Amino acid sequence: MLSELPLLSLAIWFPVIGGVAILFGGDNPKFTRLFALTVGILTFLISTQLYTEFNTQTAAMQFQECIRWIPTFSANYHLGVDGFSMPLILLTAFMTVIVIISSWEVVKHRFSQYMAAFLIMEGLMIGVFAALDALLFYVFFEAMLIPMFLIIGIWGGSRRVYATFKFFLYTFFGSIFMLVALIYMHDQAKSFEILDFHKLPLNMHEQMFIFFAFLLSFAIKVPMWPFHTWLPDAHVEAPTGGSVILAAITLKIGGYGFLRFILPIVPDASAVLDWLILTMSLVAVVYIGFIALMQQDMKKLIAYSSISHMGIVTLGFFVMFTLHRHTGNFSGATMGIEGSMVQMVSHGLVSGALFLCVGVLYDRLHSRQIKDYGGVVNSMPVFATFMVLFCMANAGLPGTSGFVGEFMVIMSSFKAGFWLAFIASFTLILGAAYTLWLVKRVIFGDIRNDYVASLEDVNHREILMLSLLAITVLIIGIWPDLLTSIMHATVDNLLRHSTLTKL
Amino acid sequence: MKFVAPDLMPVLPELFVLTMSCIVLVVDMFLERQQRYITYWLTQLTLLSVAILILSTPAVQESKLAMFGHYIKDTLGDTLKFFICIVSATVFLYSRDYLKNNELFRGEYFVLGLFGVLGMMVMVSAHSLLSIYLGLELLSLSLYAMIALNRDSPTAAEAAIKYFVLGSLASGILLYGISMIYGVTGSVDLQVVAAVVSGKHDHDDLMLVFGLVFLVVGLAFKLGSVPFHMWIPDVYQGAPTSVALYISSAPKLAAFALIIRVLVYGLGSLQGDWQQMLIILSILSMMLGNLAAIAQTNIKRMLAYSTISHTGFLLLGILSGTLEGYSASMFYSIIYVLMVVGAFGVVTILSQSGLEIENIRDLSGLHHRDPWLAFIMMTVMMSMAGIPCMVGFYAKLAVLQAVINIGLIWLALIGVISSVIGAFYYLRVVKFIYFDEIEHLRRKQSLEISRDVKFVISANGLLIIFLGLYPTALMTWCTASLLD
Incomplete structure (x- = not known):
């Protein structure tokens, strides 16, 4: 019965309309948060329907809706949706519910608008993943900037104006080149359908131009080194919910762009320029990993760790070309792309959870500085358990979701070349170094000061949101097949597309 | 000698406006101060009935010439005239309370405004270089006087003089160009001009090219593109806000029509020549307009530079020389007017009880004072910046597509880069509205907004979002009106 409904449109417009209703609904926080939570949960239920009714055997687009x-x-x-977009939609809907729970009684200032902004944002992000028309994609992609601009600007920290302008203008700057590329392809294909773009023959010159236009846009969104400088500012200044959504979802949109646009549309340019992406990814893994080590601010540390982890994601996308050059076939490339997808979902959960942990601490002590903490485990044992778990997942401990993705990508790159895998595996060492050091300084050790001693442990609401995340992280870590099984067909299809020359 | 009475039916809307303007002028003389609202309502009645009149006349498939070939009635003209009337009516509505508060609620504003509308209608429907000039002058002279409406304000007088001197110079240049074209072709009728010019094999005719250059300069001045833009910031800043609202809106539609009539209908076969000039004008306008707007603290000056940059985008579509491009430009001009009326409208409405909105800073914390107006202003700003979900994006998209279509990708790149630069100052307005606290001075000021004004400004803002979700109808309308 449910499959008769336009599920994707529902998942997009239901939260948007819910958000607008909240805007007009007056300022009663008790009612607003219940309403927002209901909308969030219903949207999540709608998106789980996508998962249960998803046909894993085909790479074709499912749940299609098409209107002029x-x-x-x-x-x-x-x-x-296909095997790439469906899990990301699920992630979006899930994380929005978490964000709504996390801001339950924490946000005091303009509460209903805060909720409305996140619900509208959710609809737009699902729209980005579900759009099969390039113009529609672009509209959602850009419209998303407005709520995030307001979220950082209104509820952010002391340098919020600087951070939000940088965020907005930086991403806007990247995406306009994509717009020009899209119009150019529309001119050739006489259509804005992404699937038509996949089939569009393009010569090398055109492919290069389109490749760089897309790269600029998605590299800023991911963000890849050296386009990452907006991210630490945005993360540090954003309110907890904003950081969670930024890290968990919007970064994934960049990665998704690689899969949906760059690899299938400009395969030849990607094959020629794969060294560029590989270099940028490896620099992100190593160099940004070292930078993360040096951070004094917890949010900044997690932000840099995000950039470093996203380096693994882009590495997994592009490792297949080197793999092909070395071994002459593409076996093992599937693992790289699937590993990247798992890494994206896992990073969404883990970094989101870490930002929530920092948020929990910040709500109590109003500081994000590592030096202000120490010995938190003594006063907040339950919280410490969660935080340690998520930190382990961030470092890639086997049994957590963080391990699966990284392991698959490194395996894949090992087939492509020893040195590639060698450098990539720095992520495990550096990741362990900066997260464990963070744990050591914040959670363990002696109680640093009286404030820490008087900390209250997490309440039921916080336990609820953290344990939801913890369970998901563990399930994916123990049984990754839940996630990978839905994307096999899609990954094979992508490999077929991006290995065929368009020249 | 036979005397032929001209067929006046096609000119009916213009005649109606002319008659009503005279009636308003006479009636106003006999009105007491507190009865002035009658003038206002008569003006609104005129504009709305003309709009209905234009819509209700059956759409003719073929365009019709009248007044011995000086006037043309076609769908392009009808569409633009309809929007000119609606926009002017909106402008008068937004201005009403502002004028009352500033002791400017006099008959002159409305009479001059109506004559300006008449001038615009003549410009839109002109079919000869002569009627184009007549319409333009009728509009310009009304504007000069409107700017100086507030006699006691030295800045207004300065702005009026500046505009008058520069405007007359531009008119002179335009007239000079017209005379050269007349010298080459022997006619001012656009059809004859077009026929003669396209019949010429030797396009290097110096006189013709010179005439074209002078024409383009004159038109660029009236549109306000760089480097003929100097008057715009000063005039917008100096004029009373309600007059700036008037100048910035409907006349741009007329200017668009003017360019289409002269360059496309009249000198279409010289497209290769004027394309080069428009490219330069367009690049300069987009870049300089957006860069200079960043430095502004005065909101009217900022909107003035934003206007300049928008004219650059508008020219992109025209210079592409395709039907698609003209229709994109037409769409752009209509959308631009919708946005600028919203922006100036909010500024005009907020300028109450002696506290003018002069600087962008004056909008600080608007969100706390009136969340709905704040939301509308944000919508307008985002739309002007070209962020999707607002209609401004499609306007930009359409003109960009037009230039990419003819292979000028580098021009499109300049356009999009300048729009990123532009996004900064639009966002800054949003920053003041949403992120900042109310200024001390305005904390006690209570806002009183009449119900009809509130209704129309809401419709204005919502239309920007609605068209942003579904721009199809308006786009098809634009293409359809350019087809013949």
Whole structure:
């Protein structure tokens, strides 16, 4: 019965309409948060329906909806999901519920607008993942900037204006080049359908131009070194919920862009320029890993760790070309791409959880500085358990989701070349170094000061949100097949596409 | 000698406006101060009935010439005239309370405004270089006087003089160009001009090219593109806000029509020549407009530079020389007017009880004072910046597509880069509205907004979002009106 409904449209517009309703609904926080939670949970239920009814045997787009939208541009309101977008939609819906729970009584200032912004943001992000029309994708992709701009700007920290302008202008700057590339391809294909772009023959010159246009846009979004400088500022200044959504979802949109646009549309340029991406990824893994080691601010540390982890993701996408050059076939490339996908989902959960942990501490002590903490385990044992678990997941401990993705990507790159895998595996060492050092300084040791001594342990609400995340992290870590099984067909299809030359 | 009575039916809307303007002028003389609202309502009645009149006349498939070939009635003209009337009516509505508060609620504003509308209508429907000039002058003279409406304000007088001197110079240049074209072709009728010019094999005719250059300069001045933009910031800043609202809105539609009539209908076969000039004008306008706007603290000056940058985008579509491009530009101009009326509208509405909104800073904390107006202003700003979900994005998209279509990708890149630069100052307005606290001075000021004004400004803002979700209808309308 449910499959008759336009599930994707529901998942997009239900939270948006819910958010608008909250905006007009007056300022009663008790009612607002219940309403927002209901909308969030219902949206999550809608998206779980996508998971249960998903056909894992096919790489074709599922749950498609297509309506004529702007005939002048031959653009359609075309939605659909495959093995790449569906898990990310699920992640989006899940994390929004967590964010709503996390801001339950913490946000005091303009509460209803805060909730509304996150719900609208959720709809737009699901729209980004579900859009099969490039113009529609672009519209969601850009529209997303507005709520995030307001979230950081209104509820952010002391340098919020600087951070939010940097965030907005940096991402806007990247995406306009993508717009030009999209219009150019529309001119060739006479259509804005992404799937038509996949089939569009392009010569090397055009592919290069389009490759760089997309790269600029997605590299800023991911963000890859050296386009990462907006991220630490945005993360540090954003409110807890904003940081969670930024880390968990919006960064994934960059990675998703690589899979949906760059690899299938410009395969030849990607094959020629794979060294560029590999270099950028490895620099991110190693260099940014070292930078993370040096951070004094917890949020900044997690932000840099995000950049470093996303380096593994982009490495996994592009390792297949070197693999092919070395071994002559593509066996093992599937593992790289699937590993990257798992890493994206896992990073979404883990970094989101870590930002929530920092948020929990910040709500109590109003400081994010590592030096202000120490010995938290003595006063907050339950919290310490969670935080240590998530830190372990961040460091890639086997049994947690963080291990699966990194392991798969490193395995894949090992087949492509020893040195590639050698450098990539620095992520395990550096990741362990900066997270364990963080744990040591914040959680363990002697109680640093009276404030820490008087900390209250997590309440039921915080336990609820943290344990939801912990369970998911463990399930994916122990049984990754839940996630990888839905994307086999799609990954094979992508490999077929991106290994065929378009010249 | 036979006397032929011209067929006046096609000119009916213009005649109606002319008659009503005269009636308003006479009626106003006999009105007491407190009866002035009658003038206002008569003006609104005129504009709305003309709008209805234009819509209700059956759409003719073929364009119709009248007044011995000086006037053309076609769908392009009808569409633009409809929007000019609606926009002017909105402008008068937004201005009403502002004028009352500033002792400017006099008949002159409305009479001059109506004559300006008449001038615009003539410009839109002109089919000869002569009627184009007449319409333009009628509009310009009304504007000069409107700017100086507030006699006691030295800045307004300065702005009016500046505009008058520069405007007359531009008119002179335009007239000079017209005379050269007349010298080459022997006619001012656009159809004849077009026929003669396209019949010429030797396009290097010096006189013709010179005439074209002078024409383009004159048009660029009236549109306000760089390097003929100097008057815009000063005039916007100096004029009373309600007059700036008037100048910034409907006349841009007329200017668009002017360019289409002269360059496309009249000198279409010289497209290669004027394309080069428009490219330069467009790049300079986009870059300089957006860069200079960043440095502004005065909101009217900022909007003035933003206007300049928008004219650059508007020219992108025209210079592409394709039907698609013209329709994109037309869409852009209509959307631009919708946005600028919203922006100046909010500024005008907020300028109450002796506290003018002069600087961008004056909008600080607007969100706390009136969340709904704040939201509308944000919508307008985001739309002007070209962020999707607001209609401004599609306007930019359409013109960019037009230039990419003819292979000028580098021009499109300049356009998008300048729009990123532009995003900064639009966002800054949002920053003041949403992130900052109310200024001390305005904390006690209570806002009183009439119900009809509130209704229309809401419709204005919501239309920007609605068209942002579904721009199809308006786009098709634009293409359809350019088809013949």
